[in-house]
Amino acid sequence: MRSVRARAAIGATLVVAVALVGAGLAVLLVLRGNLIDQTDLQAEVAAREAAGQLATGTPYEDVELDDAEDHPVQAVDEDGRVVLASEGLRAISGTESRRVAPEPPASPAPGEDDDDDAADDGGGPGRGEVSSDSPAFSDGTATVDRATADYRFAAVEATTPDGVTLTVYAGAPLAAEQEAVKTVRGAMLTGLPVLLVVVAGVTWLVTRRALRPVEGIRREMAAITASEDLARRVPEPGSRDEIAALARTTNETLTVLEASVERQRRFVADASHELRSPIASLRTQLEVAEAHPDLLDLPGAVADTVRLQALAADLLLLARLDAGEKPGGGTVELGALVREEVSQRTGDRIAVAVEVPEGGAFEVNGSRGQLARVIGNLLDNAQRHADTVVAVSVAADGRGVRVEVRDDGAGVPEDERERIFERFVRLDDARSRDDGGAGLGLAIARDVAARHGGTLGVHRAPEGGAAFRLRLPRPS
Template identity: 50%
Template sequence: MTPVPHLHSIRARYTTIATALSLIVAVMIGLSLDLAVRYKVQDDSFFEAERAAGLWSAAVRNGALPNPIPTSTSADLVQLVDIHGRVVASSPQAANQPPVSTHRPPPGDRLNKLTECSRDRCLILMANRVTPAADSPVVYAGMAEPSILATHRLEYLIAAGALMIVILAAWTTWWAVGRTLLPVAAIRARIAEITVSDLSLRVPMPPGEDEIALLASTANRTLERLEEAVEQQRQFASTASHELRTPLTGLRAQLEEALLYPDSVDVRGSVHNALSACDRLEAIVNDLLLAARLRAADPEPHEPVELGALVRQEAAQVHAVPVDVRAPFHVWVHGSRIQLMRVIDNLLSNAQRHAESRVTVSVERADGQAVVAVVDDGAGIAPADRQRVFERFTRLEEGRRRDSGGSGLGLAISLDITRAHRGTLRIEDSPRGARFVLRLPLLNDDHVAGDAPAADIADGVPNATT
């Protein structure tokens, strides 16, 4: 059996609304039609009665009224009644009958419409006073009320037609909405089959380019992005587990060795090595937490940030190799100061690990963007690896050799922060070493004119070597 549709169903709601509207329209049209038909039939009946009354009234004035009075129209009831209420002449249909009405039109209004009803029927009459004289006879002409007016057949017929229209409208709406929603049911059934363990399924695409087809297309694109994100999360979890397992394994081995061979193991060296492993674990965990917070779109407060000052501040913290800084004043961007400090720090730390003798940092304006370039004079990065270094836990052989304690998350985190600030972070060609270029949208000067320090008002371009 087909289940009874619940009113929460779109199909049932639309059908109910369409049925109610069609019922209202059908009732209004039916009432108007009933009134129009009744008025037309009644008006035609009075018109015929008026013609007959006028004809025989003129005949009475001319002294040429036949008896019986012949009739050739629907107004077949004709009587001539004198002042005493006696029927002087009549048509065959009104012969041997009492006067059809006792109403006498006044001299000033000689033609009156009448509806006389008895126990078994109603008559539509026109009363015509022959002359204005006090003793003037009256001609009555009319007919029995048509059955369409005397009964409710017209209302029954209109109601039956209205009911058929309402039923047809309801069925048509039910069928049309059901046919329209067929692709939605297929999409819902397919989505119900999709689980986190299997995101390869896609919803069926209906033909055409209507809203449902656009919905299916959007759902498929969303599923593709979701599948890609889940796969990235799986790879991330797998890689993170591997990266965490390596220092944990080394830490466990050192501790077990210290317990098994207490006399032959340098306890101080073992503790020092264990602390180094703990430091690496802490760095990895902190980077993982930061990466997770960035992925979860955990909002950081944004504010106007003077990028040149930020670069000079971070460059002053680097002491491994000299850092040449060329950063003009008054280069403002809008963002999280803490996160942008992390990006600059990551780029400088990466450059100083690979530099042979010097790191160069420049800040400039170009095409409505603030551009920060960090260049080292090391071996550089091969073009084939320039995208790969921004992936999580990616550490090139050169990086492992120079710093075995890194987490491999610094550049990936920097890229996520940059994208969150609507910027870009790329590795560009350089005559020597690696050139990391950070681009961020410039903040309009009108937004920061009141916030700029007095020292920054002059458009100077400081050069510093740290």
């Protein structure tokens, strides 16, 4: 079952079915309980009415009973003999005795005078009593004339004036309770399938309507995949729900993907262009040397080879960074790293001034090789543009460390301060590639800084040139 609409409709239907069945059973139980309580009350009233007459000494045959069909009555003495039964009662179950015909009492019935006892006691019989305890209830059947029905019996104890303890059973019919429960159950069984069909249909329609924008998004994404046109965007519904958020996120993803693909294409094109020049120059020199060995420009060939090697290393590093390579987990002391990098730059045209406080702890987490590459690229850039001054400083910066490389050159125009970090960008287009590089140094430096959780930006230096500020967080 792959359709979301079908799963939602079936799921909602099952949930509603379980809820309705549970609620229906609860309603039936409550209804039956209430009706049983009413039936118990009727049976108790009938039983206490008959027991009250017996307690006052009314003879068994003179006890007034309700219609047997409404309230069948049976009285049983301590020995289990039936002493009283409703007229027309043919069979009974659910009471102490299944007999329905009164049996002759073993002692004088209530109301009959015993001359000897009366003489001995000096008077007639006293008054009996009806037990005030809650009656016991039981289910049973009774056949009155030829009709058999279910009854709820109440058992009440009564003591006659002669001291005879009787148990009076009186029943109340369960026909009304059974009919009510049957009617309600039938209505539920009839309405439940109809209601479930309605729930399933409504859920299907609502889900279909809710998922219609998703289908539009899917179709557009399929079209984008087929056409490879990343400039297209999926439709965004006017609602402010999760589907609208999905559409917006999808479009944002397409925008980032388009920019990434465009950047990759431009990178490949620029890399091909940058590689073509040193390779062509080196090939020309080698071909000339092959034809005229005496004309071989060995220093030029070496310079082109070095330039080609550096460019290949830059491209390889950028490829690793783009692939998400994470820096190592080691600790780097930036003050010592800066001093080491400057000490190795013996061939720079301008001496680098190093400003690192003595005894300072400027440790950061990351790759020593990549951070050294960042500092080297920043120093190369400063040497390329400085007139007389190149300086590098290391200082604490809040919870991080700041490395700043300054020069006294022309600086970077404010509107170009972000563009210079793009790949293969050289602001001075007239500058030769040999002097200006391939335009990858600053791009590599910013990417490495970002991989280390830091930032790299450019500002105006006090000397009038550019000040590149690298900020890196301290170890947590």
